[in-house]
Amino acid sequence: MDLAGRRIWIVGASSGIGAAAARELADRGARVAVSARREDALREVAGDRMAVVPVDITDRAGVRRAAEEVDRALGGLDIVVLSAGFWEQMKDFDVDSFQRHLDVNLTGTANCLDAVIPRFQAAGAGIIVGISSVAGYRGLPGAEAYGATKAAQLNLFEALRARLRPDGIDVLTVCPGFVETEMTETNTFPMPFIIPADQAGRAIADGIAKRSARIVFPWQMAWLMRLAKLVPDRLWALALTPRS
DSSP, X not given: OOOTTOEEEEESOSSHHHHHHHHHHHHTTOEEEEEXXXXXXXXXXXXXXXXXXXXXXXXXXXXXXXXXXXXXXXTSOSEEEEOOOOOOOOSSOOHHHHHHHIIIIIIIHXXXXXXXXXXXXXXXXXXEEEEOOGGGSSOOTTOHHHHHHHHHHHHHHXXXXXXXXXXXXXXXEEEEOOEESTTXXXXXXXXXXXXXXXXXXXXXXXXXXXXXXXXXXXXXHHHHHHHHTXXXXXXXXXXXXXXX
């Protein structure tokens, strides 16, 4: 699929993977609108070649208004990239942190879907690109909340791919490994095969162009996590149990 001229809304584009994807898609000739909470950061990403529509995805009415503004700015909508996310490592189980992950990663995603699915259904076409994570493949200590929401996203996007297919809507799932972003720069644990954000942006744009059902990068992490799913549950827990 040629991305030139495609009208693309990227939610969560003020930094990291979302910002890199926005720049890459604009470089390929797409007409791009970017959204996130931080307007100043969005304008730095956008320059003079993207529409800027600030929004907090936990505000359902605000997301609907933002979708209308994006629709007007781009003259319609062909593709939405759902990149907004929240990550906080848990040292002890923290229900407030868990709720924040739910609010952003799941409820925020649902708010965006609520705003765009009816538009795509009315048009009889559209592509939803949902950014999850390889962290959703298996449970990892410290990522109880993040991993749970990412696993839920994997299930959600897979279900929507089947449900929305008769409406002419395609759903692509992105599963990054470790990427150099604001979200990972404070991590103190090893991050194998970490890649720069611009490489992630290229991988996402390539995957959209190919309409790949699942876009996983880097390839080393993709294979590592696939192998991890084959490890028996008790052995997985034993291997990850913290040593005193």
